[in-house]
Amino acid sequence: MRSGDALLRRAGRPPAPQSTDQVRTPDRLHPGAWWLWALALGAAATRTTNPLLLALLLTTSAYVVLTCRPHTPWARGYSAFLHLALAVLLIRLLFVVALGSPVPGTHVILTLPEVPLPDWAQGIRLGGKVTAEGVLFALYDGLRLAALLVCVGAANALAGPSRLLKSLPGALYEAGVAAVVALTFAPHLIADVQRLRAARRLRGRPDSGLRGLLQVALPVLEGALERSVALAAAMDARGYGRTAEVPAAVRRTTTALTLGGLLGVCAGTYGLLTAVGGVYGLPLLLAGLLAALAGLRLGGRRSPRTRYRPDRWTPRGCLVAGSGIAVAALLFAAASTDPAGLRPGVVPLTAPTLPLWPAAAILVGLLPAFLAPAPRQEQPS
Template identity: 80%
Template sequence: MPSGRPDDADVAERLRRAQIHPGAWWLWSLALGTAATRTTNPLLLALLIAVSAYVVAARRPDTPWARSYDAFVKLALAVIVIRLFFAVALGSPIPGTHVLVTLPEIPLPDWAQGIRLGGRVTVESLLFAFYDGLRLATMLICVGAANALASPSRLLKSLPGALYEMGVAVVVALTFAPHLIADVRRLRAARRLRGRPDRGIRGIAQVGLPVLEGALERSVALAAAMDARGYGRTAQVPVAVRRTTAALTLTGLLGVCAGTYGLLTADGGTYGLPVLLLGLLAALAGLWLGGRRSPRTRYRPDPWGPRAWLVAGSGLAVAAATVLARSADPAALNPGVVPPTAPELPLWPAAAILLGLLPAFVTPAPASARDARERSRHDPFR
């Protein structure tokens, strides 16, 4: 008699379909980063950071690569501090009349015109540096959210064949930092359990060698796995197909550059969008033809379902609303620093940014430890 328990294939299929396509998470985070590039309003940037942090806290899985979000947040804080330090030490091109402090200025030779060390530190220059650093920090945090939510290996499986080799290099680079952070935490915890120091120059020096050794071992194992799976193998395609692929790809990239330039300029609004769309179509056709040179199969490809559309669409809606808001009211999205003015929170751009919270409610909760063990047992290639 049947026991009523699902077999291994059913469990593996249920776990696979419960996951969101990694491309949707990357589109969502890159769209939030695009929205951050269109504004220097600290209130809107803080709202973007809060939205991404809430989604990460609600949907981040319990995996080593998902713990890299904290490192991106620390890197973002370091960017703000460094940007303010440069504004104080090297000066700023922003004129200002509200002087906070006057530092001793070091005279420089004539060939270093435009650069100064020390001098007056004004409120306007610090505000400009803070807004600029906060915008870059927001972009870094959005990229960190993508690293915490999307599996790099699953994203690699979704790339077209023409981008497979480049995708492998990018995935290896993206997974290096999470593995490095995990190794440092593991070794520091082991040293604390043994009663040995894990801070200071001595602790860092004694932790660095095992971390380097682990990185070299992973590199050798990765090279062996890539060689065993035929990495770099290409299929023979006709010369006409290769030339057509190169022509379509080059034409598409030129069209994307020209269309993007047209959209960013005031005079190119009539031709920018059509040229951009034609360039995208040509580039996609080139990628499709180029994929014939990379013969490979996909084991259980990730489906792009309605939830993935909602995740990607929410991020794209945030980016589109921010771009439109800057065109309609640029002063609200870029508060002035000369003279210093208190930033105000524009209502409908802020409401549009809150659409980025949609993935926290429409996506399934992260897998528990039991589900993770089931996935590893039923789907070892995951």
């Protein structure tokens, strides 16, 4: 191919331009596949408080992120979500130590001075006895929330929100832009702080401590304001918020389908989460999803957009998304068949055990590490 282009240049003829399919990165998965995989793992984390299963879930997501994440600025934001998850866990434990726990316990770890409260604050206490049962209950509950946050961070690291925005239907474009701006705030902020700290170290100035923090904060704030102004100008230049004329009947049908579909999804999800609604929950959820998708399809007519080099769904992308959905489905099934294994009790105080087939189901989430391509240097789109 290169020799043919060279011959064309010698003859004075420019080489033929490459098609869009040739320019598109062939090994890049659809961003929706990564987000479905990560959110499905997060949904699986909500079904258990077993610390062994949650640790296995965290290890699975971390291994896939380290194996498959690209060399892009937003991929470095995964460590920020890890720190946020650790902070949430520590705050949850601090609350149970300071405010007590509703779980009764007999194994007292320590006794803090208790502050007397008025009668209208009954049920709340400050200080007092801290039991091992209450601390373990808070640890299990906080670890579940931390796993959910780490899964969202994995989705943000594996597929940038800006790529996901290109794949959203037109009806969700405005809401998608707001979500993308919110999700990319932390990665950009971390990149700015790292860049400024490296520049201060090269100049021989302090980059840690209170003085270094204060001197880095002002340039970071200035960069954030400049980026906001540039984003607003780019959105205005690209016609953000413009809509097309559609008939009134189409607008009413779109509203009815979207609203009815969302209500069906909420009712179906509630039915699946309750014991008495298992019969009607799944059909109502599927009907709501179909109605909501039809409403979004019609609503996309109001915001016509073109996509430059759109991402395509491939068999590997479907397998990646399916592996996460399989983990969530198997954990949902295990929660109804073996609730004691997925939600270990703390009263009486016993050590949690590792249920075998739920643990094997979580290992299905490792499939993207073998299906996804090796990370390569690429420019953010």
